[in-house]
Amino acid sequence: MIFEKVKEICERAKAASPAVASSKGNERNAFLSSFARLLVENTEELLLANGKDIESAAAAGISTAMLDRLRLTDKRIVSLSEGITALIGLSDPLGGGEVFTRPNGMEIKKIKVPLGVCGVIFEARPNVAADIAALCIKSGNAAVLRGGRECINTNLTIEALAKKALAEAGLPGDAVCLIPFTEREGANALMQMRGLVDVLIPRGGKGLIKSVTENSSVPVIETGAGNCHIYVHSDADFDLALSVIRNAKVSRPSVCNAIETVLVNGDVAADFLPRLKEIFDCDGVEIRGCEKTREIIECTPATEDDWEREYNDLICAVKVVACENCAVSHINRYGTGHSEAIITESRRSAELFCTMVDAACVYVNASTRFTDGGQFGFGAEVGISTQKLHARGPMGLSALTTDKYIISGNGQIRE
């Protein structure tokens, strides 16, 4: 029953997708402009719907932190609207491309076209629905959204506003569809829509991402899992190291580009670790250290499990490593290929680290917290890919496009 209804929604999105794909950039920008305006104009309606969600969520006893993430305010709606308006200024990711002529006179044009229908499964963040709808339409795609049950009323209101904005821009309303089934079957059905949905992007925690990558028959772009490390090399500037580590661990521990483990070269561990402990103590960060670490500073013993954990919290694993290769091996074994950093004054060590570490983003003397589409200057962020195929690292609008070759001739045949 739910499966059939989800299929029907995806069929409608697919039927709408050619009209979006073949629309002009200014029509898609007109949608963004309307959508941004409608969100602000309908603040009252949005807050009313969001209020219902907050009420149910509070009654269900979810945490204050979750409630805060869920809550819309006048200010948050304005900021959401401004984010969408900012997309208008970004160049159209479609079309363009190279043209080359073959010796037989055939002209081959390689252009960027939309993927088609993008499915997004996300958790309780009401800004994601609006954000993703905007990114999909800007890049010529239809969007099928499936959000968490905690913000269903907010999401339904956002969907209605998106459809109104599509109508104002002369685009089909089915180009943005919300799956109103918040049961698990709703998400499971979406994962089986190969042929109707061209790509599925999970936006949320580790559990969600794992479930989608394991169960989806639709191609997936894996995002967000971040077990990130900073390696303090023997030639590190300690002050710089402490400042960067503190930023990467403490500034926002819940996000994927925060670090979970500090690796320290054995030659400098005895000097460095007491200073690390000092700042972590100040910030209330619990250290879980390897045996060698515990010979130098007092801390909780780390187990094998700690090297694999994304704490998303004020906890940091610390390990003393004998050499740079040991640091690289540890990172390549336990890391999620997201963001990794070395602190060193040695150019040679930095180069070796950057070459040997297998991750989307490798930093030298800077915080891993910069892994972000906005911080990289992409203007928009679809997510941070931790896979190697299609897109890797912060994804801009081009991650929602694919190639098409258009070949024009006058009767060429192959010998």
Added chain:
Amino acid sequence: MIFEKVKEICERAKAASPAVASSKGNERNAFLSSFARLLVENTEELLLANGKDIESAAAAGISTAMLDRLRLTDKRIVSLSEGITALIGLSDPLGGGEVFTRPNGMEIKKIKVPLGVCGVIFEARPNVAADIAALCIKSGNAAVLRGGRECINTNLTIEALAKKALAEAGLPGDAVCLIPFTEREGANALMQMRGLVDVLIPRGGKGLIKSVTENSSVPVIETGAGNCHIYVHSDADFDLALSVIRNAKVSRPSVCNAIETVLVNGDVAADFLPRLKEIFDCDGVEIRGCEKTREIIECTPATEDDWEREYNDLICAVKVVACENCAVSHINRYGTGHSEAIITESRRSAELFCTMVDAACVYVNASTRFTDGGQFGFGAEVGISTQKLHARGPMGLSALTTDKYIISGNGQIRE
């Protein structure tokens, strides 16, 4: 047992991959040069091994066509060796990339790096093992190959020569590994090596590709399925149409860029179909026509199944369609997104067709048989992707690479 051994092979390839990834372009070219030379120098040994394969295959009663595909000859070895030598001249697909500096002074460099370990499952074509080994090493990847049982002796000899060439170039021998288990378990095990193998490319028939896309936990690049169409528009030049259709159907019916169905606009069907039948009769092509086709020419009745079939044979489905949109709908419903063509003198119709057809390659007045890395001027071909993510259409060496961001700073932290 087989699973464990396959895992061990993949672990060895993964362990070898950083050395290949960090090697210089000239070292990888040195491998190509040695490999090309060794293949020719060891012609006798290759022919001996291939002779054993041919003998077993003949005893097992495989078709003459299959036997021919399986057979190596002096000439074929030279041509294989020349193909590998030609890769030397292609520019290194690794490194390069853009550099941009952020307002905070951080320098972000986006470079191309190898995917890591590429797995390839292929059928009874002995040239594929050598070809793929060469393409993988040229692009800095390690390769794990699993070929059909029909050419196991030939493949083992090719693997030994590749390892010798790797040694001559100072690269680890484990960078090219053949899985010697030709049972189904060998392929199944390879499909479960997520984490060790970065991408799996099936090279072969529809059954193989389906089995790999459905069962692999390793990310797959889907290649080769080609249910291609030519649409004869009402403004078509008939002579041009007949020449192109004949080339696309008859020149090599067994390949994926050959056409399976001709769609004819209803306004010109009565004039065009008799001429089509004339040339198809000459070439011995069986026509399977829709009801309207059969009102005009004599032919086998087509069933629903015919619109879905890849005949790979001298059979062609023919359907009369009322309009261009009907042609597009048919193609988008039954096509595999490989190569589609329109024959028309109308620029407007050509543009509409190119925009609305959802395929990797869309042709105007030229044969679909040109969909090929060599014909497109890419110098090398990894396969023809029929998926939208990562790579679409003929894949050059860049399809075996991914992005890496290297960020250099002097202590930047995020506010």
